Amino acid sequence: MNPDYSGLFAALLPETALVLGALVVLGLDLSAFRRRNPGERLQLALGVATLAVLAAGVSVWFGPAGPVFGGVLILDPLAVATRLGVLVLTLLTLGVAPGGTAPRHPAEYVAVMLFAATGLMLMAAAQQLLLVFLALELASLSLYVIAGFDHTRPESAEAALKYFLFGGMAAAFLLFGFSLIYGVTGSIELPRIAAQIALQGADPLLLVALVMVLVAFGFKVAAAPFHLWAPDVYQGAPASSAALIASASKLAGFTLFTRLLWPGFRAAAGSVASLTAAPGWLPVVAVISASSLLLGNFAALAQSNLRRLLAYSAIAHAGALLLGVMAFGRAGPAPLFYYASTYGLATVGAFGVITAMESVGRCEYIADLAGLHRRSPLLAACLAVFILSLAGIPPLAGFFGKFAVFSAALQLGGVAAPAGWLTILAIALSTVALYYYLIVLKQALVAAPAADARPIKVPRVAALTLVAAAVLIVWFGLFPSQLLGLF
Amino acid sequence: MSLLPWTVYLSLAGALLALAGGLRSPGTARWMALLTAAGTWVLTLLAASRFVPGPGLQTLVDIPWIPTMGVRYHLAADGISLTLLVLTGLAATAGVLFSWNIEERTGEFFALFLTLVAGVYGVFLSADALVFFIFYEVAIVPKYFLIANWGSTNREYGAMKLALYSFAGSSMVLAGLLWAYAVGGGHGFGFADLAQAAAGLSRHQQIAIFGLVFFGFATLAGIFPLHTWAPTGHVAAPTAASMMLAGVVMKLGAYGCLRVALPLSPVGFAYWQAPIAWLAVIGIVYAGLVALMQEDLKFVIGYSSVSHMGFVLLGIAAANLQAASGAVLQMFSHGVIAGLLFAVVGRMVYDRTHTRKLADLRAMPLYRLLPFAAAVFVVAGVASMGLPGFSGFPAELTILIGAWKRDPAWAAVAAVGVLVAAAFTLRAIQLSFFGSTDKAQPPGHASTGEDALHFEPITGAEKIGALLLIGATVLIGLRPDLLLDWINPALQSPLFQAALKAGTP
Numbered sequence: 001m002n003p004d005y006s007g008l009f010a011a012l013l014p015e016t017a018l019v020l021g022a023l024v025v026l027g028l029d030l031s032a033f034r035r036r037n038p039g040e041r042l043q044l045a046l047g048v049a050t051l052a053v054l055a056a057g058v059s060v061w062f063g064p065a066g067p068v069f070g071g072v073l074i075l076d077p078l079a080v081a082t083r084l085g086v087l088v089l090t091l092l093t094l095g096v097a098p099g100g101t102a103p104r105h106p107a108e109y110v111a112v113m114l115f116a117a118t119g120l121m122l123m124a125a126a127q128q129l130l131l132v133f134l135a136l137e138l139a140s141l142s143l144y145v146i147a148g149f150d151h152t153r154p155e156s157a158e159a160a161l162k163y164f165l166f167g168g169m170a171a172a173f174l175l176f177g178f179s180l181i182y183g184v185t186g187s188i189e190l191p192r193i194a195a196q197i198a199l200q201g202a203d204p205l206l207l208v209a210l211v212m213v214l215v216a217f218g219f220k221v222a223a224a225p226f227h228l229w230a231p232d233v234y235q236g237a238p239a240s241s242a243a244l245i246a247s248a249s250k251l252a253g254f255t256l257f258t259r260l261l262w263p264g265f266r267a268a269a270g271s272v273a274s275l276t277a278a279p280g281w282l283p284v285v286a287v288i289s290a291s292s293l294l295l296g297n298f299a300a301l302a303q304s305n306l307r308r309l310l311a312y313s314a315i316a317h318a319g320a321l322l323l324g325v326m327a328f329g330r331a332g333p334a335p336l337f338y339y340a341s342t343y344g345l346a347t348v349g350a351f352g353v354i355t356a357m358e359s360v361g362r363c364e365y366i367a368d369l370a371g372l373h374r375r376s377p378l379l380a381a382c383l384a385v386f387i388l389s390l391a392g393i394p395p396l397a398g399f400f401g402k403f404a405v406f407s408a409a410l411q412l413g414g415v416a417a418p419a420g421w422l423t424i425l426a427i428a429l430s431t432v433a434l435y436y437y438l439i440v441l442k443q444a445l446v447a448a449p450a451a452d453a454r455p456i457k458v459p460r461v462a463a464l465t466l467v468a469a470a471v472l473i474v475w476f477g478l479f480p481s482q483l484l485g486l487f
Numbered sequence: 488m489s490l491l492p493w494t495v496y497l498s499l500a501g502a503l504l505a506l507a508g509g510l511r512s513p514g515t516a517r518w519m520a521l522l523t524a525a526g527t528w529v530l531t532l533l534a535a536s537r538f539v540p541g542p543g544l545q546t547l548v549d550i551p552w553i554p555t556m557g558v559r560y561h562l563a564a565d566g567i568s569l570t571l572l573v574l575t576g577l578a579a580t581a582g583v584l585f586s587w588n589i590e591e592r593t594g595e596f597f598a599l600f601l602t603l604v605a606g607v608y609g610v611f612l613s614a615d616a617l618v619f620f621i622f623y624e625v626a627i628v629p630k631y632f633l634i635a636n637w638g639s640t641n642r643e644y645g646a647m648k649l650a651l652y653s654f655a656g657s658s659m660v661l662a663g664l665l666w667a668y669a670v671g672g673g674h675g676f677g678f679a680d681l682a683q684a685a686a687g688l689s690r691h692q693q694i695a696i697f698g699l700v701f702f703g704f705a706t707l708a709g710i711f712p713l714h715t716w717a718p719t720g721h722v723a724a725p726t727a728a729s730m731m732l733a734g735v736v737m738k739l740g741a742y743g744c745l746r747v748a749l750p751l752s753p754v755g756f757a758y759w760q761a762p763i764a765w766l767a768v769i770g771i772v773y774a775g776l777v778a779l780m781q782e783d784l785k786f787v788i789g790y791s792s793v794s795h796m797g798f799v800l801l802g803i804a805a806a807n808l809q810a811a812s813g814a815v816l817q818m819f820s821h822g823v824i825a826g827l828l829f830a831v832v833g834r835m836v837y838d839r840t841h842t843r844k845l846a847d848l849r850a851m852p853l854y855r856l857l858p859f860a861a862a863v864f865v866v867a868g869v870a871s872m873g874l875p876g877f878s879g880f881p882a883e884l885t886i887l888i889g890a891w892k893r894d895p896a897w898a899a900v901a902a903v904g905v906l907v908a909a910a911f912t913l914r915a916i917q918l919s920f921f922g923s924t925d926k927a928q929p930p931g932h933a934s935t936g937e938d939a940l941h942f943e944p945i946t947g948a949e950k951i952g953a954l955l956l957i958g959a960t961v962l963i964g965l966r967p968d969l970l971l972d973w974i975n976p977a978l979q980s981p982l983f984q985a986a987l988k989a990g991t992p
Contacts, residue, residue, distance in 0.1 A: 334555065373595075393628055394621040403617075403665075404556070410669035415692075420666075427662045431655045438631060438650060442643065446635045484555050 004069060011068040011075060011125075014056035014083065015118050021052020022114035029107030042106035046094050046461075049110045053094065053117070057087045067127070071189055074127040074259075077487050078333040082124035082255040085341040088472075089248035089348055090117040095465030096352030097240040103149050112149075113244060116142035120252035129178045129188040132256060136174070136220070139252065140167050143245050147237040159236030166229040170219035177212030180205055190264040202268035202280060210265060210281045213257070214288065220253035222311070223288050223318040224295040234311035239358060242307065243351035246314055247344030254321060254340045255333075261285075262328050272326055272422075273413030285322055286418055290425065292319030297429045300436045306366045309436060310350060313390060316433060317343055320426050324405040326419055331408035334487045339401030341483065342389065342476055346398060349386035349469040353379050356458045356466070366440055371449020376456040378463055380444050385470040387444075389477070391437040392430055397476040402430070404484060491534050491572065491612060492548050492562050494527040495622075498579075498605035501526075502598040509594010520583045520597035524604065528576025535573055540566050540972055542979035544614050552618075557675035563614035565980070566973030567745070567815050571611045571738060574822045577959055578734040579604045581826055582727035584952035585834045589637065589725070596637055599629040600727055603736075610739050616664050616747055617676040620657065623739060627653045630720075630732065637725040639837070640785075645723025649732075652706055652716035659703030660743065663696050667751065678750055678982060685752045697755025701748035701763070707740030709793045710763075710800055711770030717796075718789035726833030729785075733792040734826035738818045741799045745814070749803065750982035753989030756806070760990050764804035764890070768900040771797035775907030779914065784836070784843045787915045788828045791871060794908060795821045795879075801901055802886040806990025810889025811983070812974045813882055819970060820870075820878035820963060827867040827956040835860035835949060836919070839942040845915070849922025859945045861920040863953045868912045870960045873905060878960045881967035893990070 009016075025045045033041050060083045065075045073079075093113070103109045119139025126132040144167060148160025182188055184206050185196040197206065218226030234242050261269070261281060270280020296316025303309040321343070324336035356379055357363040357372075373380040389398035406427060412419040458466075476483055501523025508515035544563035552560040564572070582600065589596050602625065609622030627650060634646035668676060671684025685696055706713040717737065721729045749756055771794050778790035795817070802814025835857060837843050854861040870877035873884075883905065891898035963970060978987070 388628060394624050399621070399624070400553075403661075406661075407556070407665050407668055407673065410665050411673060414670065415666050415695075423665070424662055427658045427665075431651060431658050434654045435647070435651060438647060441632075442635055445632060446643075481553050481555060484553060 007064065008069040010064050011073055013059040013063060014087075015121050017052050017055040017059060018114045018118045018121065021049055021055070022111040022118075024048050024052075025107050025111045025114070038104065038106050042098060042103070042110070045107045045110035046097060049094050049114055050091065052114060053087050053091045056121070057084065060084055060087065068125075071191060072128045072131055073125045075125055078255060078259070078337060079125040081333075081337055081341075081486050082251060083121050085251050085337070085344065086117060086120045086124060086248045089251065089341075089344045090244065092345070092348045092352070092465055092469050093240055093244045093248070095468070096243065096348070096355050096462050098459050098461055103238065104151055109146060109149050112142050112145050116146065116244060117248065120248050123252040123256040126256065127190045127259065129181065129190075132260065133171075133175060133178060136256065137171060139249060140171070143241070143249060146241040147233055147245065149241060150238045153236070155236035156238065157236075159233040163229050163233045166219060166226075170216040170226070173212045174216035177209040177216070180209035180212070184209065190260070194264050194266065197265060197267040202278075206268055207279065207281075210268060211284060213260060214281060214284055217253070217257040218288055220257065221250055221318045221321065222315055223322060224291040224315055225288075227292070227295070227315045227318075230315060231308045231311040234314070235305060235307045239351050239355040239363075243348045243355070246310070246347040246351065250314075250318075251340045251344050254325065254336060258325050258328050258333070258336060261325065266329065269329060272419040273417045275418060282326055283418070285326055286422060289319045289322035289326070289422055292316065292322065293422070293426055293429055297432045301432065303436070304365055304367070306354065306363065306369065306440065309366065309440065310347070313433065313436070314347065316429070317390070320402060320405060323409040323419070323422055323426060327405065327408035327412060330412060332487055334484045335401075335404035335408045337487070338397075338476075338480065338483045339405050342397035342401050342473060345469050345473050346386045346389040349382060349466060349473070350390070352462065352466050352469065353383045353386070356462050357456060360454055360456050366443050369440065369443040370447040371453055372444040374449050375453055376458060379456060379458060379466070382466040382470045383444050384441055385473055387437050387441050389473045391434050395474070395477045397473045397480070400477060400480040400484075402426075404480070488534050488537060488545060488564065489547055490530050491564055494530050494572065494576070494608040495605050495612065497523060497527050497530070498601045498608060502601035502605065505597035505601060506594045509592070509597070513590055513593035516594040516597050517583070517587060520601060521580070523601055524576070524579040524583045527604070527608065528573075528580050531569070531572045531576040534564070535569055538566070538569055538973065540976040542976055544568075544980070546614065547612065557673060558617050559615050559675065559677070560618060561615040561677065562612040562618070564612060566975070566977035567742075568611045569973055570815055570819050570970050571735075571742060572608065574738070574819050575604065575607050575611065575735050577955065578731055578822055578826050581830065581952040581956055582730045584948045585730065585830045586725070586727035587946065587948040588834070588838060592636070596633070596725075599633050600731070603629040603633070603731060607731075607735050607739060611742065614678065615676045616678060616681055619743070619747060620661060620664060623660075623743065624657055626736060626739065627657065630728065630736065633728040634720065634724045637728070638723040639725070640723055641719070642723040645719040649716045649720035652713065656703045656706030656713070656740070659699045659706075660747075663699035663703065663751075664747075666696055666699070678747065682750050682752070682982060682985075686754075690754055693752040693755040694758045695755075697748060697752040697759055700751055701744055701756075701759060704740045704743030704748055705763075705800060708737055708744060708800060709740070709770070709796045711766050711773055711793075711797070714770060714774065714793045717793050718786055721789040721792060721829070722783065722785045726830060726838075729829040729833055730826040733789070733829055734822040737792065737796055738799075738822060741796065741803065741814070741818055744800070745803050745811070749806070749986035753985050756986055757989045760804055760806065761894075764801055764894070764897050767797045767800035767804055768897050768904065770794065771801070771901050771904030772907060775904050775911060778911040779907065782845055784845055784848060784915060784919050785829075785832050787911060788825070788832055791828070791908065791911065792821070792825050794904060795825070795871070797904065798883055798886050798901065801890055801897060804990075805886070805890040805893040805897065806987050807889050807892055808975065808978055808987065809885050810893065811978055811987065812971055813885030813889055815974045816878070816963070816967060816970055817882035817886060820882040820960065823956050823959045823963075824867055824870045824877075824879060827863065827953065827960070828871065830949070830952060830956070831860055831864045831867060835863070835945060845918040845922075848919045851922070853920045853922075856942055857945065859950065859953075863957065864920055865916055866957055868916045870964070872909045872912050876961065876964045878963035878967070880964060
């Protein structure tokens with residue numbers, strides 16, 4: 001293999017921009033801005049980070065396509081779209097951050113966010129097991145750090161520790177799975193692995209390895225029964241960290257694992273088109289999907305804590321997204337990517353509203369939203385868009401995500417196949433979901449504010465970001481082809 | 488005709504204008520809403536005046552929307568949709584007139600109301616099942632907030648129940664439509680495409696798919712035993728919302744049954760026909776009997792709506808030309824009459840007396856205190872009973888004749904329902920407006936005398952709204968052929984003919 005370093009550099013320009021941005025943020029904060037107050041330091045850090053993200057976006061947009069460096073990275077439409085999606089979601093997260101209270105070390109917070117984004121960007125394109133693992137770990141370690149960034153609250157530390165312990169366990173499973181895969185196929189490059197599996201068929205050891213990969217997958221996207229970290233992290237982490245964990249990390253996670261599973265292990269997929277099909281990883285994914293849908297939707301009903309509710313709704317959405325993963329082999333990436341990215345928009349928005357509310361006090365319980373329509377009509381309107389999109393109400397983007405994924409899943413084997421049952425289950429459970437989403441909106445739009453509630457003043461940047469997210473959701477809802485037609 | 492899509496756009500624009508107007512003053516929002524609603528109604532009437540009846544849908548807009556999935560933004564109209572569009576315009580205009588007294592968050596109220604209206608217009612205009620479904624869902628969410636925020640009596644419960652029933656119904660519809668779409672290979676959501684795809688399924692699957700779609704829609708039409716959201720929702724809703732809900736939104740369900748479910752699978756329909764018809768007649772009689780027992784005047788009207796919607800479903804189930812056209816006529820007729828009844832009860836009476844308990848109303852000489860309301864209620868009640876001269880008469884008569892042709896037993900039981908309807912309507916009129924003929928006092932005002940019972944007079948807005956609705960019911964009562972001439976040709980389209988043929992033994 002003839003190493004092509006200039007090609008690699010061109011392909012990694014976005015990551016370079018992000019890392020440079022992070023270093024500039026840290027450097028400026030340590031030198032010129034050392035004596036300023038935290039608010040100003042946060043402003044500066046966010047400003048620099050925004051520039052870095054924009055630069056990365058430009059270099060993705062005009063960057064190369066196709067396999068890079070002998071196939072270590074692949075820049076296919078899915079990778080490019082995911083990279084752009086990660087950048088947009090990161091940008092939105094950075095945009096809503098000034099709404100909340102400034103962390104004690106603002107520059108480090110922002111820099112670690114950029115490192116996380118770097119990892120997520122690599123995850124979107126990685127095609128070699130080693131790089132997959134490195135990218136995943138870079139993203140995960142950064143996210144553990146920002147989850148525990150709120151020094152004032154023990155819950156934040158608890159969230160970080162829990163996230164870290166579960167994440168470490170999942171990483172161990174993944175690594176063990178990878179080593180088995182390497183042992184069975186003799187390669188760490190996905191195309192070669194795929195060719196080798198197609199040649200020798202699915203042997204039992206490979207299936208064991210695949211189950212281990214699925215454990216890590218389940219952890220990364222918070223699917224039941226690997227979801228246990230999610231409610232605590234969503235609850236304890238600073239709201240803007242939770243926004244990144246819930247959106248960009250999920251999008252990149254789905255892209256990464258779908259790339260592993262479909263192009264890599266297609267030959268060991270098995271089938272969800274009938275009950276008596278060959279064994280493979282698809283039936284396992286189907287079980288994870290069903291348990292996520294059921295657990296997420298029903299556990300969300302019982303929540304009084306808004307962040308935990310969002311966590312359980314995220315688990316439910318992960319179940320639906322897994323349907324998109326199952327349909328990927330037939331329908332391609334469009335439904336999955338559409339769903340994951342628009343879900344990310346809505347989640348960033350919802351956490352952005354929480355961030356903005358926290359400028360006047362902790363926003364923990366659903367009841368804390370009471371009277372939002374009077375305290376800040378803008379926040380209430382944006383929240384309505386985000387929550388209704390999560391609930392899947394047309395013409396918002398959340399509906400078309402579900403619609404595309406469900407119709408793709410139904411085409412796998414009709415209604416009588418396991419994939420069809422799952423789809424019917426998911427459609428039926430969307431009614432359950434509407435209940436808890438309406439409970440949230442009832443507090444925000446109908447209930448009267450508490451006696452001591454003050455109006456909320458949203459900083460201009462945060463307001464603009466939230467409006468942008470809401471507009472994107474409506475836009476992609478009215479013109480779904482803008483995303484669906486990318487592939 | 489080509490103006491009709493603008494009813495949707497205009498309503499949405501009006502919603503934004505009303506929202507913006509509400510920031511200035513409630514009055515601005517009101518006028519914005521009235522102008523919008525009346526404007527859309529004028530559009531439907533203009534289209535009606537130039538309408539040339541014919542079989543099949545006349546396409547208004549047809550552009551690809553999601554090309555990768557074969558979804559087209561296809562709006563079209565025929566005589567059936569035109570009938571309901573005119574009804575929507577009328578009900579929306581009257582609804583705004585009867586909401587003139589909303590003072591709290593006026594702009595938001597009218598914005599939600601007009602969004603609901605836009606969704607309803609959109610449903611009646613859709614000629615692509617997915618577009619249909621989307622407008623259908625657009626209409627659900629505003630209902631929740633209208634009721635939960637501006638409603639009365641257990642409003643949060645009523646609103647949530649209504650939203651969940653509607654959404655559960657629409658989930659069933661979505662499942663059925665996606666199924667047919669997937670079977671068809673994902674080519675498109677046109678009604679004919681779906682029907683063609685469904686025809687390729689086995690008989691059992693067709694029965695299942697028809698059941699999903701039909702009962703999903705029928706939930707919103709208030710079919711027994713899925714009707715329980717209707718009375719609680721209607722009672723909890725503010726006046727304009729109950730007028731819109733009972734008057735038009737329930738028709739969305741029935742229209743969906745007729746437009747989407749029936750053509751989807753004639754085989755499935757043939758299987759379900761008798762069960763649907765029996766559920767419909769049970770609904771007519773059962774809801775009528777329940778209405779007879781109510782102590783709350785608005786619940787009487789709420790259950791009467793379920794009973795009258797039973798006729799619509801019976802007409803659809805009987806599936807011959809007469810019954811089906813009667814069903815559409817009944818949709819129009821009930822839309823007008825239910826709107827009128829809810830307007831009297833919710834706005835004219837409740838907003839003034841602050842009670843709807845029949846026992847309390849009985850103690851007041853309302854016919855003397857609110858003579859206009861009494862007159863309107865009597866007219867509406869008489870129309871609701873189906874007396875000749877009002878629109879209910881030709882509608883229910885054609886349905887009964889059509890049903891008789893298919894199965895005399897259905898018609899016989901439904902005819903009992905007509906008697907029950909007369910009983911509960913007369914009881915309601917008697918107890919609410921003519922209960923006290925002497926100088927009786929309401930409970931709790933034992934010593935204050937008649938002076939305490941002075942209600943603000945009926946406003947001009949209310950009078951105009953009531954007269955519009957009464958005019959419509961009388962006009963159609965005297966000239967049902969005005970609408971039947973639109974409806975009957977529409978039923979000649981191949982899709983309907985296939986369904987009607989399947990329903991004829």
